[in-house]
Amino acid sequence: xxxxxxxxxxxxxxxxxxxxxxxxxxxxxxxxxxxxxxxxxxxxxxxxxxxxxxxxxxxxxxxxxxxxxxxxxxxxxxxxxxxxxxxxxxxxxxxxxxxxxxxxxxxxxxxxxxxxxxxxxxxxxxxxxxxxxxxxxxxxxxxxxxxxxxxxxxxxxxxxxxxxxxxxxxxxxxxxxxxxxxxxxxxxxxxxxxxxxxxxxxxxxxxxxxxxxxxxxxxxxxxxxxxxxxxxxxxxxxxxxxxxxxxxxxxxxxxxxxxxxxxxxxxxxxxxxxxxxxxxxxxxxxxxxxxxxxxxxxxxxxxxxxxxxxxxxxxxxxxxxxxxxxxxxxxxxxxxxxxxxxxxxxxxxxxxxxxxxxxxxxxxxxxxxxxxxxxxxx
Numbered sequence: 001x002x003x004x005x006x007x008x009x010x011x012x013x014x015x016x017x018x019x020x021x022x023x024x025x026x027x028x029x030x031x032x033x034x035x036x037x038x039x040x041x042x043x044x045x046x047x048x049x050x051x052x053x054x055x056x057x058x059x060x061x062x063x064x065x066x067x068x069x070x071x072x073x074x075x076x077x078x079x080x081x082x083x084x085x086x087x088x089x090x091x092x093x094x095x096x097x098x099x100x101x102x103x104x105x106x107x108x109x110x111x112x113x114x115x116x117x118x119x120x121x122x123x124x125x126x127x128x129x130x131x132x133x134x135x136x137x138x139x140x141x142x143x144x145x146x147x148x149x150x151x152x153x154x155x156x157x158x159x160x161x162x163x164x165x166x167x168x169x170x171x172x173x174x175x176x177x178x179x180x181x182x183x184x185x186x187x188x189x190x191x192x193x194x195x196x197x198x199x200x201x202x203x204x205x206x207x208x209x210x211x212x213x214x215x216x217x218x219x220x221x222x223x224x225x226x227x228x229x230x231x232x233x234x235x236x237x238x239x240x241x242x243x244x245x246x247x248x249x250x251x252x253x254x255x256x257x258x259x260x261x262x263x264x265x266x267x268x269x270x271x272x273x274x275x276x277x278x279x280x281x282x283x284x285x286x287x288x289x290x291x292x293x294x295x296x297x298x299x300x301x302x303x304x305x306x307x308x309x310x311x312x313x314x315x316x317x318x319x320x321x322x323x324x325x326x327x328x329x330x331x332x333x334x335x336x337x338x339x340x341x342x343x344x345x346x347x348x349x350x351x352x353x354x355x356x357x358x359x360x361x362x363x364x365x366x367x368x369x370x371x372x373x374x375x376x377x378x
Contacts, residue, residue, distance in 0.1 A: 001182050001191055014182035014189060019080040019154065022181060022188070027051070030078050030152065030179065031063055033190065035117075040192050041076075041150060041177060044069055046130045048110035050117070055097045062094040065109070071131060071141045072148055073098050073106070079153035087151060088163040088174075095147045103141045134257045134275040138225060148173040154180055156195070164196050226255035228337055232274050232346075233259050239346045240353070247357055258282075263360070265368050268296070270357060272349050273331065279345050280331030281356045290324040296367055297326035303363045310359035330356070 002011040024030070031050060038045035045066040053061045064076035075098065077091045101109070111123035124136050133139050149172070151164065156176055167174040176196040182189040233253030240248050247261045247270065260269040267287040273280035285293035297319050300307075308315055311330070318327045330352065334345055 001189065003184055012184070014184045017181045017183055019181055024080070024181065026078050026080050030080060034076065034078065034152070035064060038066060042194060045074060046127070047113070048106065049113045052109070054109065060093065065098065067127070067130065067141070068148065069131065071139060071143065072146055073101065073142050074148040074150060076150045076152065081154045083151060083153035083156045083160045085157060085159055088160055091149045091151065095149055099142070099145060099147050101142050103139070106141050134273070135277065138276060146173070150175050150177065152177045152179050154178065161196060168197070229255050229257060229274060232342060235342060236272065236346050236349050239350045243350050243354065245350065245354055247353065263364055265364050270353070272353060274336055276336045277333060278331050279334050279336065279349060280329050281349070281352050282327060282329045283356070283360060285326040293324060293326050294319065299367055299370070300363055307359050307363060311355050
């Protein structure tokens with residue numbers, strides 16, 4: 001690995017090191033790096049526990065336990081300079097142990113992690129946000145026997161790589177990542193690269209898995225839920241069209257619990273929300289910069305009385321200081337998956353989205369103009 005010296009237009013080689021030479025330890029260093037930056041492993045993961053020891057009749061501890069974007073559990077085992085001979089057997093035991101965890105147990109495990117290591121938080125809300133679902137009862141966690149394994153080490157013994165390859169041949173998603181420390185002066189760098197599978201092989205296998213998934217269709221409950229949402233959105237879009245609404249005229253029905261449309265303000269969409277127990281209209285400040293979102297929210301809330309008078313209802317204003325985005329919303333309870341109530345819910349969505357857009361149109365145009373004129377975001 002090299003550093004580019006731009007002033008001299010030259011490469012300067014970084015010095016490859018062993019973790020032992022740098023007095024770096026597995027739990028205090030490598031484990032903490034990954035716990036706080038899990039996407040270093042090439043995908044979005046939600047760490048839900050570390051040093052997990054909740055196995056009956058054993059004192060063994062797995063290093064990190066995570067959820068992937070499909071709700072599958074991922075067992076992560078870390079070693080430093082050498083993987084050791086027994087790491088695959090160890091990880092297989094842990095994977096077998098966690099394969100029986102239920103949704104409520106997973107939520108409890110994650111809540112304990114938040115309370116102990118993160119100063120608290122809401123496990124249910126975080127999982128729903130990570131998996132982009134509205135409610136926990138719509139989420140399937142740890143389904144079937146598709147738990148995953150990840151091994152991280154500077155070097156892997158042949159018996160480890162052979163076992164991982166064998167596991168993959170038998171449909172178990174096991175992966176190896178080589179982690180290499182480098183130094184340049186007083187600076188420390190770490191390179192994390194997938195070695196099994198290689199990135200090219202992973203892309204191919206993902207493509208094959210997607211093809212297989214498409215062929216056999218989504219799993220029962222999820223498939224039904226997606227069909228329900230598509231059917232509801234088709235009915236809603238037809239009703240909006242009949243009402244002469246142009247906001248959603250180029251939008252197609254989808255499987256998600258939301259249906260977004262542009263507002264004229266970049267990355268700040270309107271949205272219709274259809275959940276099992278609530279329907280809503282929303283507006284989100286979802287720009288890449290949190291400072292911009294909070295600035296826009298603060299400017300808009302100055303017109304709160306004017307907007308709510310135009311809309312005809314009190315609005316829930318959510319600045320969400322601990323998150324990047326901010327949001328406005330107005331909703332009502334419903335029995336969303338009961339089709340008999342859909343005509344009423346669709347009529348509510350049409351009426352309130354039209355009022356919503358009319359109430360926000362002018363203030364949003366002023367905000368947009370302020371951004372274009374370079375108004376200071378402080």
